Amino acid sequence: MIKKITLFLIGIMIVGCNSTKPIVRTTSKSKPKTTTTTTKKKPVAQNSTTKTNPENKTTTSSTNGKEVQLEATSNVRTYEEEIKLYVANFSEIAKNNMKTHGIPASIILAQGILESGAGKGKLAISANNHFGIKCHTGWTGDSVRHDDDAEQECFRKYNQAAESYKDHSLFLTSRSRYASLFNLDKGDYESWAKGLKAAGYATDVKYPDKLIGLIERFELYKYDNEVLNRNYIPVKKDPLVEISEGYYTIQQGDTLYSLSKKFSLSVDDLKKMNNLSDNAISIGQKIKIK
Secondary structure (H helix, E strand, C coil): CHHHHHHHHHHHHHHHHHCCCCCCCCCCCCCCCCCCCCCCCCCCCCCEEEEECCCCCEEEEECCCCEEEECCCCCEEEEHHHHHHHHHHHHHHHHHHHHHHCCCHHHHHHHHHHHHCCCCCHHHHHHCCCCCCECCCCCCCCEEEECCCCCCEEEECCCCHHHHHHHHHHHHHHCHHHHHHHHCCCCCHHHHHHHHHHCCCCCCCCHHHHHHHHHHHCCCHHHHHHHHCCCCCCCCCCHHHHHHCCEEECCCCCCHHHHHHHCCCCHHHHHHHCCCCCCCCCCCCEEECC
């Protein structure tokens, strides 16, 4: 009996010793961690304009190119690419108007660019008026008010830009003050530019120079060539010859300040000599420097 009790106690002691071993618990495998990587958006180039289309997709259109300031009914700043696009959009209309009405396509396009700011001016946007034509007596169509030579003057309004181009040709051909223009050579854009100013189309004394500057810079005379079946290319004038005659043709990058230094004149002197009310000058414009 004592032996059985002794064996029982020894068994308990063995079990107790085994129970001191660490207990291992098993669990289900933990889910792997998910890492999220974020990609930084590329910065938009400084010389770009961001636009959002109807589908809310963002696109960037380059505004690189030489800036051009256009003064007339619309005093706006635009770029060479925008002017070239404007010409591409309206060159066919201008050529057709030249064939029908006898007005040089180069003059039509140059006036459209200048008066409408290459389509960016207020009148062009609000009234499809690309030539700054005022209502005048007898106009029965729609109109808008716009500050020009006087406050809130009446200007013609059109449903489409093409109507403005058509009305421009009718306007010139139907008024006696412009009759002398049609005696000029259809390819002589310089005489047409000066004739428009002399007939009173614009009050700006620099108007002919601005038109001629645009025609030669953007080679608008090529559209006259297509209609007249010729290959005329204007001879570039030597700036030094013009300087010797007391005039200088404005080039890209010129300012009144830079010209004052170039010709040893003050800015005020240049403004007085050329009847300038502000510091705005245009490429192709001729100014007195003597």
